[in-house]
Amino acid sequence: xxxxxxxxxxxxxxxxxxxxxxxxxxxxxxxxxxxxxxxxxxxxxxxxxxxxxxxxxxxxxxxxxxxxxxxxxxxxxxxxxxxxxxxxxxxxxxxxxxxxxxxxxxxxxxxxxxxxxxxxxxxxxxxxxxxxxxxxxxxxxxxxxxxxxxxxxxxxxxxxxxxxxxxxxxxxxxxxxxxxxxxxxxxxxxx
Numbered sequence: 001x002x003x004x005x006x007x008x009x010x011x012x013x014x015x016x017x018x019x020x021x022x023x024x025x026x027x028x029x030x031x032x033x034x035x036x037x038x039x040x041x042x043x044x045x046x047x048x049x050x051x052x053x054x055x056x057x058x059x060x061x062x063x064x065x066x067x068x069x070x071x072x073x074x075x076x077x078x079x080x081x082x083x084x085x086x087x088x089x090x091x092x093x094x095x096x097x098x099x100x101x102x103x104x105x106x107x108x109x110x111x112x113x114x115x116x117x118x119x120x121x122x123x124x125x126x127x128x129x130x131x132x133x134x135x136x137x138x139x140x141x142x143x144x145x146x147x148x149x150x151x152x153x154x155x156x157x158x159x160x161x162x163x164x165x166x167x168x169x170x171x172x173x174x175x176x177x178x179x180x181x182x183x184x185x186x187x188x189x190x191x
Contacts, residue, residue, distance in 0.1 A: 002098070003109055011107045013053070013188055015098060020054030024061040039063045045073045051185045092128050099184060101134050110168070114139075117167045121160075125150075129179050137170040145178040 002008045007018040027039050041058055043065040048055070058065065067077060074093075081089035097115045098107045105111075111134050118132035118139055127147055133140040151157045151174060164172040175183075 003107070008098070009107050011098070011101055011103055011105055013051075013103050014056075015053070015103070015107070016096070017053035017057050019096070019098075020057035021061065024057055024063055027063075028061060040066055043068045044077060045071050050182060051188060093181070099182075100132055102184060103188070105134075105136065114168050118164055118169075121163050121167075131179060131183070133175070133184065137168075139164050139167075139169040139172050140175050141173065142175045142177075142179040142183060148174055148176070148178065 002019050002022070005018050005022060008015055008022075024039060024041070031037075031039050039061065041063045043052075043055060043058060044067040047068065072080075078089055097112045100115045101107050101111055115132045115134050118141075119130060122130040122132070122141070122143075127143060129144050130147075131142040133142060151160060161172050177183075180186075
């Protein structure tokens with residue numbers, strides 16, 4: 001459980017390093033118990049261009065990255081998965097819920113539950129690409145610009161606000177810049 005790792009809970013910009021390091025340590029131990037020489041993980045060719053502190057842990061733990069080593073991008077992987085008839089080939093990315101908490105704010109079980117409940121509600125409304133950014137008592141909702149207009153309807157807006165207040169947020173905002181993958185990294189000056 002990542003919430004038992006103080007460095008993860010503190011939520012520094014390299015939070016993912018601690019999680020990945022713990023995970024790969026457990027996987028390496030299991031691999032050793034079963035006489036397996038290699039540990040594999042799912043980094044792809046696109047990941048090198050993003051803020052990915054977990055890559056350092058993968059290097060340190062000598063985890064192999066066959067998708068990256070083969071030069072496969074996210075688009076390549078989706079295309080191959082579709083051609084092979086694998087379920088979920090078109091499923092939107094679902095990064096760790098902790099990535100919705102600003103760096104430096106503690107990652108807590110309560111915050112993760114609030115984020116999960118908020119995103120589940122948005123998915124139930126048929127919104128595939130969405131993020132609930134958790135700013136303590138403020139939910140900052142990111143949606144593609146074309147979906148923001150849905151919330152101009154008073155009944156839809158009122159239901160959204162009521163649900164998010166029920167979840168535990170005092171304030172509910174729609175980010176007018178829309179959905180941006182990795183928007184919490186903007187504070188780091190990263191692309």
